[in-house]
Amino acid sequence: MLVKTYGSAVYGIHATTITVEVNLGTGINFYLVGLPDSAVKESHKRIVAALRNCKFNNPRHEITVNMAPADIRKEGSAYDLPIALGILAGSAQVNQERLGEYVIMGELSLDGGVQPIKGVLPIAIQAQKEGFKGVILPAANAREAAIVGGLEVYGVETIKEVVEFLNGDRQLERQTIDVEAEFRQSQERYEFDFADVKGQENIKRAMEVSAAGGHNLILIGPPGAGKTMLAKRLPTILPPLTLEEALETTKIHSVAGKLGKHASLVSVRPFRSPHHTISDVALVGGGMFPQPGEISLAHHGVLFLDELPEFKRGVLEVMRQPLEERVVTISRARFSIEYPASFMLIASMNPCPCGFYNHPEKQCVCGPGVVQKYLNKISGPLLDRIDLHLEVTPVPFKELSQERVSERSESIRARVVAARKRQAERYAAYPGIYCNAQMSSQLLQEICVIGNEGKQLLKTAMERLGLSARAYDRILKVSRTIADLDGSEQIRTEHLAEAIQYRSLDRDGWAG
Secondary structure (H helix, E strand, O other), rough: OEEEEEEEEEEEEEEEEEEEEEEEEEOOOOEEEOOOOOHHHHHHHHHHHHHHHHOOOOEEEEEEEEOOOOOOOOOOOOOHHHHHHHHHHHOOOOOHHHHHHHEEOOOOOOOOEOOOOHHHHHHHHHHHHHOOOOOEEEEHHHHHOOOOOOOEEEEEEEEHHHHHHHOOOOOOOEEHHHHHHHHHHHHOOOOOHHOOOOHHHHHHHHHHHHHHHOOOEEEEEOOOOHHHHHHHHHHOOOOOOOHHHHHHHHHHHOOOOOOOOOOOOOOOOOEEOOOOOOHHHHHHEEOOOOEHHHHHHHOOEEEEOOOHHOOOHHHHOOOOHHHHHOOEEEEOOOOHHHHHHHHHOEEEOOOOOOOOOOOOOOOOOOOOOHHHHOOOOEEEEHHHHHOOEEEEEOOOOOHOOOOOOOOOHHHHHHHHHHHHHHHHHOOOOOOOOEEEEEEEOOHHHOOOOOHHHHHHHHHHHHHHOOOOOHHHHHHHHHHHHHHOOOOOOOOOHHHHHHHHOOHHHHOOEEEE
C-alpha cells in the first residue's frame, strides 16, 4: 500500500517541499531512498522505538520510503514524524484523508515525544505558497510558524496527539499570534542606552552619523576608554526594523537554530559580537552542512569585532566581498547557497600592543616600529571599506563624576530616523539602495555635488593631512549623511570639514 506525506527541506533561507512516499509490500526489510544523510537514515531505529513505546503496531512488511525529489540531499532528523505517520497510515492505523493537507515535520524521541527543529519559518512560508491547509510541528516551534498568515499551525508534544488529530479523535489548539501587535510591542526592548555613557560627546556624534548613513566605523583608543560600551549602544539609535526586514532576519535566525523555544519574531536589530578566535567559516557561513555565519546573523543589524587586530588576517579578509555586495555565496560541487549579509561593521582596537600610544597621561612602552606593525595587521582593502575612523580618549574624572544625565538613545534615534527618511526618498528610484553608505561611484557623482569652496577644502585636507585618494569617496558619503542630519539639500563646507576629521587612520604619521 502506498501513502504520501509531506515535509520540507531548507536550503539557504528558502524551503523546498519534500514528498515522503511510504510503500508497504511483502517482506520484512526497511529501505530508505532519496539521497538521505546519516541522520535521516538513523530515523528507522527512532521510529520503531517511538511507535512501540506509544503502543502502536509495527507493521511486519517490507517498508520502502522514498523522499522526492530524489536528487536533493535530505539532512537532519526532522523527517522522523512524516515517515512515522506514513508507516502508520500504510498499516491503516492513521486515516489518510487529512494527511495530504498538512506539511508535517518533527524529530521523534524514543518515547514518542516530538522535539524542536530548525528552519520552521521558511517551511511555513513555502507551505502557504503551495496551498497547504496548515503545518503540524513541534510545540516549541509553533509560535515561529504562526507568523505566516493564512495557515493553520498546530504544535504537538507527541506523535500520539498527531495520530488522534488525523483520526478525528482529538482537537488540537491552533496557534495564532498578532504579528503586528507583537512586533510593535517588542521593538523598544533595549538593554542599553546612550544615557549611560558619560562624556564622549564627539564619539556619540560620530556614531549618530554612522547610524544615519549606515556607515562602517572603527574605534581606536586605550583600554577602558569606553569603546565596547559605545559599540553595544549603537543598535539603540538605529531606525526600527520594518516588518519585512524583521521577517527576513527571523528566517536567517530560524535556519541557524538561534531563535530559541517558543520564540516568534526578531523585532530588534541584531547585534553580533564574535570572539577573535572565530574561524572564517563561522564568520561568513558554510561548513559540511552549510549554515549562516555571524555576518548573516547580523543582517539588518550590527557586527561588532572587538580587538580587531587579534582576529586572524585570513578571517578578516573573507569579509571584504560581503561588505561590498551585502550577500554571501557558499559554493559546493553540487549546489550553491546565498545568505543575505547587509550589516554595519563596527570594530574596536587598541592603538598598539600595550594600549597606550597617544594616551594623554600614560607612556607607551612599545618599541620602534611596533605600533605600525600592529596596525598593519589590518589590511588596506579592509580599512578602505570602513568610513569613519575615530580616536577614543579616556573620560576625565570631571565628566565621570557629573550627575547630569546624557542624551537618551530615543532622542538620537529620532534624528537618525529623519535622516534615513530623506535618504529613502532620494533613492526611491534606485532598487537595493536605502542609505548613503550603499551609493555607487556613479551615484556619488550625481548626488554628492560640492562647490568650489568645498573642493578647495578637500584638496587642502588631502595635501596637509596626508589623506589618501581612497578617502575621497568616503568623505563625500559621510558629508552627505551629515548634511541629511542637518536637513540640508546641499553639502556645505562645515559638513565636509566634519567628515574629514573622521579619517584618523588615513593621516600620514599617525602611528609614527
